[in-house]
Amino acid sequence: MKNIIYIMLFSCVLSIFTTSCDNETEMLFDETASQRKTAAVEHYQETLKNSDEGWLFQYFPDKEMQYGGYSYVVKFDENDSVAVWYEGMNDLTAPAVSFYDVISYGGPVLTFNTYNPFMHYFATPSGAEYNAKGGDYEFLLMSSENDVITVQGTKTGNKMRLTKMTEPAEDYIAKVKEIAGFLGGASFNVTVNGEDVSAQEMNRNFTFEYTDNGNDTSIVVPYIVTDTGISFYEPVEIQGQSYQDLVFNEQELSFSSIQGNLSIQLVVAPVNLTSAPWSLDIVGDNTCSDTVFNTFVEIYNANAQVWGEQLAPTVKMGGVRVDLGDIGISFYSYPGPYRSHYNLSFSGVPNQPDYLDIAKVSEGFNWSYYTHLGVFVDVITDNAPYQVEMDDEQNPSTVKLTSVGNADVWFVLTLD
Amino acid sequence: MNKNRITYWLMIAIIMVTVGACTEEEGPNPNVSVITVESKTQNAFDKYLDEIYRKPYNIRFMYKMEDIESDMDYQLVPALYENSIKMANLVKYLCLDAYEDVAPDGFLEKYFPKMIMMVGSPAYLNNGTMVLGTAEGGLKITLYNINNLDVTNAAALYRYYFRTIFHEFSHILHQTKDYSTDFDKISATDYVGGSWDDAWDSGSSLEAGFISDYSSKETDEDFVELIAHYITNSEEAWAEKMEAAGENGSAIIGEKMAIVKAYLKQVWDIDIDKLRASIQMRASKLGEQDLDKITIE
Numbered sequence: 001m002k003n004i005i006y007i008m009l010f011s012c013v014l015s016i017f018t019t020s021c022d023n024e025t026e027m028l029f030d031e032t033a034s035q036r037k038t039a040a041v042e043h044y045q046e047t048l049k050n051s052d053e054g055w056l057f058q059y060f061p062d063k064e065m066q067y068g069g070y071s072y073v074v075k076f077d078e079n080d081s082v083a084v085w086y087e088g089m090n091d092l093t094a095p096a097v098s099f100y101d102v103i104s105y106g107g108p109v110l111t112f113n114t115y116n117p118f119m120h121y122f123a124t125p126s127g128a129e130y131n132a133k134g135g136d137y138e139f140l141l142m143s144s145e146n147d148v149i150t151v152q153g154t155k156t157g158n159k160m161r162l163t164k165m166t167e168p169a170e171d172y173i174a175k176v177k178e179i180a181g182f183l184g185g186a187s188f189n190v191t192v193n194g195e196d197v198s199a200q201e202m203n204r205n206f207t208f209e210y211t212d213n214g215n216d217t218s219i220v221v222p223y224i225v226t227d228t229g230i231s232f233y234e235p236v237e238i239q240g241q242s243y244q245d246l247v248f249n250e251q252e253l254s255f256s257s258i259q260g261n262l263s264i265q266l267v268v269a270p271v272n273l274t275s276a277p278w279s280l281d282i283v284g285d286n287t288c289s290d291t292v293f294n295t296f297v298e299i300y301n302a303n304a305q306v307w308g309e310q311l312a313p314t315v316k317m318g319g320v321r322v323d324l325g326d327i328g329i330s331f332y333s334y335p336g337p338y339r340s341h342y343n344l345s346f347s348g349v350p351n352q353p354d355y356l357d358i359a360k361v362s363e364g365f366n367w368s369y370y371t372h373l374g375v376f377v378d379v380i381t382d383n384a385p386y387q388v389e390m391d392d393e394q395n396p397s398t399v400k401l402t403s404v405g406n407a408d409v410w411f412v413l414t415l416d
Numbered sequence: 417m418n419k420n421r422i423t424y425w426l427m428i429a430i431i432m433v434t435v436g437a438c439t440e441e442e443g444p445n446p447n448v449s450v451i452t453v454e455s456k457t458q459n460a461f462d463k464y465l466d467e468i469y470r471k472p473y474n475i476r477f478m479y480k481m482e483d484i485e486s487d488m489d490y491q492l493v494p495a496l497y498e499n500s501i502k503m504a505n506l507v508k509y510l511c512l513d514a515y516e517d518v519a520p521d522g523f524l525e526k527y528f529p530k531m532i533m534m535v536g537s538p539a540y541l542n543n544g545t546m547v548l549g550t551a552e553g554g555l556k557i558t559l560y561n562i563n564n565l566d567v568t569n570a571a572a573l574y575r576y577y578f579r580t581i582f583h584e585f586s587h588i589l590h591q592t593k594d595y596s597t598d599f600d601k602i603s604a605t606d607y608v609g610g611s612w613d614d615a616w617d618s619g620s621s622l623e624a625g626f627i628s629d630y631s632s633k634e635t636d637e638d639f640v641e642l643i644a645h646y647i648t649n650s651e652e653a654w655a656e657k658m659e660a661a662g663e664n665g666s667a668i669i670g671e672k673m674a675i676v677k678a679y680l681k682q683v684w685d686i687d688i689d690k691l692r693a694s695i696q697m698r699a700s701k702l703g704e705q706d707l708d709k710i711t712i713e
Contacts, residue, residue, distance in 0.1 A: 079457075079459065080457075080459070098494075098497060099480055099497065101480065103482065105482075111482060111483070112494070113480035113481050113482060113494050114479065114480055114481070114494045114495065114496065114497045114500070115493055115494045115495055115496040115497070115536045115563055120493040120494070120536075123491065123493050124493050124536075124537055125490075125491045125492070125493070125537050125538070125540050126540070127540060127546075130490075130491065130540035130541065130542055131491045132491045132493075137483065137493070137494075138482075138483050154483070155483075
């Protein structure tokens with residue numbers, strides 16, 4: 001018995017030592033981790049520099065992409081410096097130059113490591129925006145193939161693309177700015193397979209609302225302006241069809257999908273009231289119809305009754321306080337004066353180039369104290385759209401709006 | 417010899433053989449590093465920094481920011497290259513050279529923080545206030561708001577950058593050799609801790625014997641704030657402050673300053689009045705300095 005125990009112990013010890021002697025560890029890679037890291041960094045250094053016209057960088061700041069996307073062109077040179085073009089720049093011949101580097105940080109990372117007013121625009125904080133606009137300036141380099149480098153923002157995690165440019169940066173950015181110019185201030189008439197889809201646009205995000213198999217669906221789609229139209233951040237499925245790139249037609253003022261049948265028709269207002277304040281002088285000569293005048297008298301009396309204040313007989317409309325984002329209608333109540341504001345939208349009407357639609361958006365500054373003025377706002381919005389007559393088609397300073405549905409409602413606005 | 421003994425011996429022999437067999441023939445080659453360091457080309461500014469910071473003081477002046485290496489509590493952007501050059505010259509002229517004028521040999525090399533980092537934006541907190549500078553363990557001083565640098569405004573230079581540098585550097589000194597505990601007793605019951613920023617009305621901290629609101633946080637902050645404010649104010653400006661502090665405030669500050677002066681003299685062989693004179697003289701000649709230079713004359 002004892003012998004058996006010894007033999008077992010002996011074989012056990014023997015087996016441990018013999019197996020522990022295997023030194024033949026197989027290397028998974030031919031190079032050390034450090035060598036591979038350096039090789040990856042060098043690969044991207046070379047790739048980035050290897051483009052005469054630079055790279056188109058389709059940049060999406062913010063985790064939620066609430067500002068949509070912006071086009072940059074970045075041109076890397078031998079001396080660690082990078083020239084940056086951006087669609088927000090005015091002089092396209094003057095790119096902003098700063099330094100860049102490709103560093104290793106859990107993978108190769110492209111970093112813009114000295115300040116560049118364009119590249120860091122969405123990342124620069126202020127007292128009001130201590131988190132800036134959530135822009136990245138360091139990007140994990142994920143892959144490069146077929147002249148496209150895929151990167152990921154280290155802060156937002158947003159995936160973005162650098163595409164090798166084949167034309168000068170100025171030319172590309174100029175085309176982007178031109179198309180972006182058409183989008184500003186327009187409203188949109190969207191159809192999918194010929195059916196109307198409700199669409200709102202704000203900060204380069206479209207909100208589409210439609211019915212899919214009987215379900216009310218609402219999707220928010222960030223987009224970027226390209227040299228030929230617009231491109232959604234990622235493919236969007238609407239009623240079973242996938243959409244991403246839309247081509248702009250300047251004659252028809254429309255964007256059409258390459259695949260499927262999505263069309264976005266721009267509806268441009270006949271007059272832009274939103275970039276400056278306009279005045280409606282209630283007691284002026286021939287400045288408003290009796291209906292408008294009488295409604296004003298009604299709210300004037302209501303205001304005296306509620307607050308014992310006098311309502312100023314000049315009502316402000318349009319871009320009342322553009323600095324505060326107050327677009328709509330404002331009333332002034334004396335003494336004070338106290339301003340109360342209701343946000344309105346001023347937009348075009350499809351197929352009616354002379355019509356202006358005015359619609360309620362939301363209650364604004366001080367409105368909760370002055371809800372008794374709402375009757376006047378109701379008259380303005382309930383009788384929209386309006387036929388627009390201007391003193392000067394190019395630079396109007398006086399505009400007469402006459403309700404299309406009710407000839408008894410009209411008023412004249414004068415540019416402040 | 418019984419059978420058991422034979423078994424024991426046999427086992428020991430085998431164990432020795434197998435253990436011996438485990439030594440490796442090929443060790444790692446000590447001449448080949450497994451870490452590959454990429455050699456970066458130096459630009460003219462890098463070479464200049466080498467000459468004025470690294471060689472004499474072993475200080476790394478960091479003007480290229482790596483956000484992933486910086487404070488993730490804040491949204492920050494890098495510094496403008498042009499402003500970093502100005503700042504490199506300013507820190508050298510207004511700080512290092514000023515200490516060099518009055519401090520014993522080898523003082524800066526040994527004690528000055530080894531890294532100075534430039535950050536373009538201020539470090540905003542979510543309440544709209546901003547952090548002016550930070551120091552990490554006496555090793556790294558971070559200066560914010562470099563993109564708004566205005567070299568013509570000495571008061572702003574002191575406020576945004578230099579008081580921070582002097583403040584943080586002084587922390588290193590007292591952390592190396594502590595000051596007298598007599599200092600702690602002077603305002604012992606008046607320190608307010610974390611509520612320093614809303615504990616005082618305008619000017620009231622001064623009347624209570626604190627050179628700044630932040631001084632009232634705790635004794636260490638009080639100590640270094642006194643140094644930083646003393647050397648960044650001219651004799652006249654300091655006298656005005658003492659006047660504003662009133663009888664009580666100026667008496668308390670005077671008592672603290674006596675300890676500060678004695679400490680710097682005895683422990684570090686630095687005459688704070690000479691240091692102040694050097695800084696003030698240099699500040700008065702700031703306009704004559706070429707702050708954009710990146711070559712050694």
